[in-house]
Amino acid sequence: AQTVTQSQPEMSVQEAETVTLSCTYDTSESDYYLFWYKQPPSRQMILVIRQEAYKQQNATENRFSVNFQKAAKSFSLKISDSQLGDAAMYFCAYRRSTDKLIFGTGTRLQVFP
Amino acid sequence: NAGVTQTPKFRILKIGQSMTLQCAQDMNHNYMYWYRQDPGMGLKLIYYSVGAGITDKGEVPNGYNVSRSTTEDFPLRLELAAPSQTSVYFCASTREIAYEQYFGPGTRLTVT
Numbered sequence: 001a002q003t004v005t006q007s008q009p010e011m012s013v014q015e016a017e018t019v020t021l022s023c024t025y026d027t028s029e030s031d032y033y034l035f036w037y038k039q040p041p042s043r044q045m046i047l048v049i050r051q052e053a054y055k056q057q058n059a060t061e062n063r064f065s066v067n068f069q070k071a072a073k074s075f076s077l078k079i080s081d082s083q084l085g086d087a088a089m090y091f092c093a094y095r096r097s098t099d100k101l102i103f104g105t106g107t108r109l110q111v112f113p
Numbered sequence: 114n115a116g117v118t119q120t121p122k123f124r125i126l127k128i129g130q131s132m133t134l135q136c137a138q139d140m141n142h143n144y145m146y147w148y149r150q151d152p153g154m155g156l157k158l159i160y161y162s163v164g165a166g167i168t169d170k171g172e173v174p175n176g177y178n179v180s181r182s183t184t185e186d187f188p189l190r191l192e193l194a195a196p197s198q199t200s201v202y203f204c205a206s207t208r209e210i211a212y213e214q215y216f217g218p219g220t221r222l223t224v225t
Binding site: 004035042043044045046047050091093095100101102103104105106 | 146153154155156157158161171201203205210213214216218219
């Protein structure tokens with residue numbers, strides 16, 4: 001069975017600094033998708049970034065980028081120039097091409113001014 | 114475009130009561146999902162649907178039922194509420210399996 005592990009229950013970062021959130025996953029599949037979702041206190045789930053496993057290039061969305069290491073089954077999220085509005089729970093998620101999303105347990109990110 | 118809407122936002126149930134959580138989307142998405150999120154945890158899939166008339170179980174389906182009579186609506190039914198069903202429930206939809214899922218705002222349910 002596929003699993004997603006986020007080993008950092010909490011992280012903190014100073015405003016304007018960079019932070020990296022870790023995620024590892026277990027799968028025997030070669031074709032799948034990986035996602036990072038942000039959940040602010042409002043509880044809304046917001047997609048931050050997605051990565052297709054067949055793409056070697058790491059996905060980037062403005063201040064958010066990933067380090068996708070397929071052989072190591074690692075999918076970390078880097079947030080550059082952190083802002084107070086980045087404070088939230090961040091969930092890593094995995095999906096096979098024909099299957100459902102599997103979520104990790106989340107990392108709570110605090111941003112200090 | 115309202116996106117994915119859920120009602121109610123909050124609900125308190127007594128043990129043994131029944132209720133239906135409503136979910137609707139106006140994006141013409143075929144795929145719809147119900148998740149629950151327990152405190153300090155990620156989301157777990159309860160049920161999902163790949164189109165009108167087609168539903169299937171997720172990881173934690175016990176105690177729940179769903180139906181999908183239209184593309185737009187995907188209600189979740191709790192028949193005999195139990196304290197273990199206290200959670201936040203999210204509905205989501207997506208156009209195609211490879212694309213992102215759009216989430217509703219969630220329903221916070223407490224069973225006492």
